[in-house]
Amino acid sequence: MTTMSEDRDIPVSGGGPHGGDGTGGHWSAGPGRPLPTPASGPQDRSASGPRTASATSAEAPPDAGATDPPPVPVPPVAGPTGEDIELIRRTLAEIKPVADKVTGHFYALLFLRDPGLRDLFPAAMDTQRDRLFSALLTAARHAGDPAALTAYLSDLGRGHRKYGTRAEHYPAVGECLIGALTRYAHHTWSPAAETAWVRAYTLISQIMIDAAAEDERRSPASWQAEIVSHERRTPDTAVLRLRPDQPYPFRAGQYTSVETPWWPRVWRHYSFAGAPSADGTLTFHVKAVPAGWVSGALVHRARPGDVLRIGPPVGNMIVDHSTDNGLLCLGGGTGIAPIKALVEDVAEYGRRRLVDVFYGARTDQELYDLETMLRLERAHPWLSVHPVVGDGCPVRAAGLTGQVPDAILGAGTWTGYDGYVSGPPGMIRSGVHALRRAGIPQDRIRHDSFETISAFQAPALAGE
Numbered sequence: 001m002t003t004m005s006e007d008r009d010i011p012v013s014g015g016g017p018h019g020g021d022g023t024g025g026h027w028s029a030g031p032g033r034p035l036p037t038p039a040s041g042p043q044d045r046s047a048s049g050p051r052t053a054s055a056t057s058a059e060a061p062p063d064a065g066a067t068d069p070p071p072v073p074v075p076p077v078a079g080p081t082g083e084d085i086e087l088i089r090r091t092l093a094e095i096k097p098v099a100d101k102v103t104g105h106f107y108a109l110l111f112l113r114d115p116g117l118r119d120l121f122p123a124a125m126d127t128q129r130d131r132l133f134s135a136l137l138t139a140a141r142h143a144g145d146p147a148a149l150t151a152y153l154s155d156l157g158r159g160h161r162k163y164g165t166r167a168e169h170y171p172a173v174g175e176c177l178i179g180a181l182t183r184y185a186h187h188t189w190s191p192a193a194e195t196a197w198v199r200a201y202t203l204i205s206q207i208m209i210d211a212a213a214e215d216e217r218r219s220p221a222s223w224q225a226e227i228v229s230h231e232r233r234t235p236d237t238a239v240l241r242l243r244p245d246q247p248y249p250f251r252a253g254q255y256t257s258v259e260t261p262w263w264p265r266v267w268r269h270y271s272f273a274g275a276p277s278a279d280g281t282l283t284f285h286v287k288a289v290p291a292g293w294v295s296g297a298l299v300h301r302a303r304p305g306d307v308l309r310i311g312p313p314v315g316n317m318i319v320d321h322s323t324d325n326g327l328l329c330l331g332g333g334t335g336i337a338p339i340k341a342l343v344e345d346v347a348e349y350g351r352r353r354l355v356d357v358f359y360g361a362r363t364d365q366e367l368y369d370l371e372t373m374l375r376l377e378r379a380h381p382w383l384s385v386h387p388v389v390g391d392g393c394p395v396r397a398a399g400l401t402g403q404v405p406d407a408i409l410g411a412g413t414w415t416g417y418d419g420y421v422s423g424p425p426g427m428i429r430s431g432v433h434a435l436r437r438a439g440i441p442q443d444r445i446r447h448d449s450f451e452t453i454s455a456f457q458a459p460a461l462a463g464e
């Protein structure tokens with residue numbers, strides 16, 4: 001994911017879920033009018049047989065069925081139609097300029113309706129607002145692409161387990177979200193728009209609930225992980241090695257969320273800075289950013305022996321081992337962490353593929369992991385590491401100056417390569433653009449998830 005180091009990974013409460021008749025005809029909107037409860041366990045949406053409201057209630061927690069309608073046959077969850085998607089996008093476009101007011105109103109409604117839910121959120125709610133809206137935009141962006149939507153929402157549903165989110169929380173969220181939209185989407189709100197939102201949130205919540213229920217059968221909601229080493233590489237960058245309390249399966253290139261004891265319920269994303277290791281430890285690179293609570297604590301306060309909590313692994317920036325294509329990897333700043341993991345993954349897989357890593361930082365001193373990368377280069381003849389530092393900075397032998405995306409364009413042709421990009425959002429945008437210009441097709445480019453890039457910018461990234 002982009003902006004991993006300071007991305008607030010706290011509940012987005014993005015699902016508004018309601019079972020229903022699929023027509024939207026008698027789905028309630030607005031706070032105070034309960035919506036049907038989603039099923040609390042995995043659903044087979046492909047099943048052709050009808051579900052019934054009573055069956056849904058039977059699977060739901062005891063307090064969730066009181067307002068359910070009488071048992072009537074209902075079809076499986078119906079996704080939004082093409083027209084729905086258009087209506088949803090229009091609503092989102094209208095509320096974008098007042099997104100902070102919409103989300104503020106949403107949370108006010110939610111905590112008024114169910115004060116107990118406040119405990120799931122961190123003490124300071126300010127950035128939570130961006131988080132909700134960003135998740136909405138991402139879901140809306142993927143609305144026409146069921147596979148991408150399901151993957152995104154499944155990660156979100158699994159990730160919500162660590163907050164204590166349960167299936168029975170979703171109806172309240174859905175009602176309050178519709179209530180907030182009703183209030184602020186003056187021009188685009190209509191019965192049809194409401195139906196579209198209800199249908200979309202039925203699907204969103206059911207995917208999240210299904211993924212969480214499925215995950216519960218095989219994984220803990222979170223892991224305790226003790227810091228076993230803490231190495232300060234620059235005044236504001238540290239490399240931490242953690243030992244999880246239980247086996248922690250993940251893939252090179254993925255990332256996770258981390259909570260410190262000092263900021264309860266405030267989570268940040270970090271990539272694994274290495275492929276899975278034989279001793280089961282996990283390594284992270286953390287840069288303290290101004291006003292970054294978690295990153296500041298991890299760099300300046302954390303010590304060996306401290307215990308952190310980590311969420312499940314997520315992300316799709318993984319090596320495609322089904323091809324012999326080379327790998328052209330762009331790592332900016334601490335974005336080098338998952339790139340190093342990808343290199344180790346290629347090494348372990350054992351098939352010779354060319355790997356070129358462009359590792360950028362503002363200054364020579366900020367190339368805090370260059371020695372490790374050069375060591376890997378010496379060990380593997382198929383690997384070339386190209387340090388890149390900002391214009392005007394002294395540079396180590398054979399290094400390049402400028403920004404990473406420009407550096408690859410000046411360094412050769414890259415047909416026959418797959419692209420991997422990790423770093424700050426601006427670098428991801430221009431990095432993807434540069435890879436496209438270098439002749440690498442969009443479907444051969446992987447980068448940290450769109451989640452923390454504004455979904456309004458994402459279509460440009462995706463070449464849509």
Ligand SMILES: NC(=O)C1=CN([C@@H]2O[C@H](COP(=O)(O)OP(=O)(O)OC[C@H]3O[C@@H](n4cnc5c(N)ncnc54)[C@H](O)[C@@H]3O)[C@@H](O)[C@H]2O)C=CC1
Nearest residue numbers: 003004005271332333334360361362403404423424426427
């Ligand atoms: N800690 C982690 O596990 C990971 C962190 N990240 C993200 O990577 C970023 C690292 O931040 P810093 O180390 O402060 O990096 P930075 O802001 O100093 O940038 C590093 C390099 O990236 C390139 N770059 C930056 N902005 C660019 C732009 N707009 N266009 C073209 N190239 C650009 C330049 O070559 C620059 O020297 C953060 O946003 C962090 O969230 C990404 C993946 C993993």
